[in-house]
Amino acid sequence: MNPVKRSVVTTTLVISLGSWFFWWATDGFTAFTAETARRVEILHSPRPLPVVTLEDQDGNKFSLQDYEGKLLAVDFIYTSCTTLCQSMGMIFKQIRDLIPKEFLGRDFALVSISFDPDHDDTASLKKYGQAYGADGKIWRVARVPDKAELKSLLDAFGIVVIPDEFGGYEHNTALHLVGRDGRLRLITDIDKAAPFAEQVMALL
Amino acid sequence: MSNSALPRDVKYGITLGILYLLLGTPMARDWLEATMSLHMLVQMPLLVILGIIGCRLLPVRWQNAVLARVGGSVPCVIVALFASSYWMLPRALDAALTEPVAEVGKFLSLPLLVGFPLVLAWRRLTLIGRGFVWTNFISMLAVLGWLYIVAPVRVCNSYLVNDQEQAGWYMVIGSILLFVWWLATLFIGSGVGPSKPGGNGSGTTLA
Numbered sequence: 001m002n003p004v005k006r007s008v009v010t011t012t013l014v015i016s017l018g019s020w021f022f023w024w025a026t027d028g029f030t031a032f033t034a035e036t037a038r039r040v041e042i043l044h045s046p047r048p049l050p051v052v053t054l055e056d057q058d059g060n061k062f063s064l065q066d067y068e069g070k071l072l073a074v075d076f077i078y079t080s081c082t083t084l085c086q087s088m089g090m091i092f093k094q095i096r097d098l099i100p101k102e103f104l105g106r107d108f109a110l111v112s113i114s115f116d117p118d119h120d121d122t123a124s125l126k127k128y129g130q131a132y133g134a135d136g137k138i139w140r141v142a143r144v145p146d147k148a149e150l151k152s153l154l155d156a157f158g159i160v161v162i163p164d165e166f167g168g169y170e171h172n173t174a175l176h177l178v179g180r181d182g183r184l185r186l187i188t189d190i191d192k193a194a195p196f197a198e199q200v201m202a203l204l
Numbered sequence: 205m206s207n208s209a210l211p212r213d214v215k216y217g218i219t220l221g222i223l224y225l226l227l228g229t230p231m232a233r234d235w236l237e238a239t240m241s242l243h244m245l246v247q248m249p250l251l252v253i254l255g256i257i258g259c260r261l262l263p264v265r266w267q268n269a270v271l272a273r274v275g276g277s278v279p280c281v282i283v284a285l286f287a288s289s290y291w292m293l294p295r296a297l298d299a300a301l302t303e304p305v306a307e308v309g310k311f312l313s314l315p316l317l318v319g320f321p322l323v324l325a326w327r328r329l330t331l332i333g334r335g336f337v338w339t340n341f342i343s344m345l346a347v348l349g350w351l352y353i354v355a356p357v358r359v360c361n362s363y364l365v366n367d368q369e370q371a372g373w374y375m376v377i378g379s380i381l382l383f384v385w386w387l388a389t390l391f392i393g394s395g396v397g398p399s400k401p402g403g404n405g406s407g408t409t410l411a
Binding site for chain 1: 272274275276278279282283285286289290293294295296298299302357358359360361362363364365366
């Protein structure tokens with residue numbers, strides 16, 4: 001093969017392979033960040049969640065699997081958070097108020113999970129719950145006492161928590177919807193409370 | 205390659221190998237991946253530079269043979285472009301931290317798919333070709349840095365948002381410094397500059 005021809009052939013090959021790789025690595029040029037990738041993947045294939053023991057603000061033990069047959073909204077918080085988690089509380093309240101009363105508790109429930117079991121005891125969970133009207137039945141505020149279980153839960157949801165320089169945490173905040181089959185099926189931005197509620201309504 | 209030069213190159217090669225392995229130790233990785241700036245602007249460039257030096261240690265005869273085999277400098281430059289662009293994606297950074305396969309891919313692809321092909325191609329590149337590589341790289345760095353500074357969201361789940369802004373500033377400043385330096389070499393042309401495309405080796409220090 002003469003050099004020019006060889007150059008054209010390999011260049012074409014390299015460009016096609018490279019483009020294919022980029023297409024593959026970004027889910028068809030849609031997901032350039034890990035956060036988007038997590039959401040796209042969940043949409044395509046709802047993910048089963050590990051069985052972990054949670055403890056709510058009244059000290060009751062439960063697991064997410066107890067909610068099978070219902071739709072479940074999940075968010076992740078830590079109660080000493082002074083920024084996003086406060087608005088998370090407001091957003092969850094907003095979502096609960098957007099769903100008609102007859103479905104609450106029967107077909108739809110909410111759980112706010114703290115990823116900071118060291119600092120968040122049941123008392124601080126209770127305080128956080130009271131601030132936003134989480135009643136402990138329709139909307140529970142919970143902690144995962146076991147560290148290994150907490151890690152497996154965060155991994156399954158795709159939540160990355162890193163300590164910040166002010167003694168708090170930075171984490172990817174989002175609204176999560178677990179389907180009736182117990183699989184995580186939807187992740188949206190936290191400023192999308194109304195669309196999230198609409199998605200829930202469509203599934204009720 | 206004369207016989208007397210061989211042991212020296214082998215020695216350099218071993219040093220290079222040790223450095224590479226050192227970069228791969230959990231301690232060095234934890235340290236160099238602790239912030240976005242260190243990860244993107246220290247660890248990754250170091251891996252590319254190791255590839256560059258490694259390739260330059262190979263006998264020129266081999267380099268030319270490989271270059272002829274793969275079809276000249278154009279595919280080499282394009283491979284380097286694709287590989288380096290991929291590692292500029294925030295998603296790739298996160299993946300390197302959370303998925304071992306991606307981390308291994310990073311350690312292999314940055315030297316082998318960015319450093320190596322750039323060295324192979326560099327000697328054969330014309331002034332315009334080298335200018336393309338430089339301006340492309342500099343503008344990519346500047347645009348990405350700017351995006352990181354103004355991004356309303358945290359692009360990497362594994363890094364703090366302040367960290368992202370800081371990395372962005374470093375990138376913008378770095379791209380300006382690189383541009384000034386590259387421009388200066390064009391005018392001064394002290395041997396490192398891309399003014400001797402036919403020169404043997406001297407120009408490749410820039411790659």
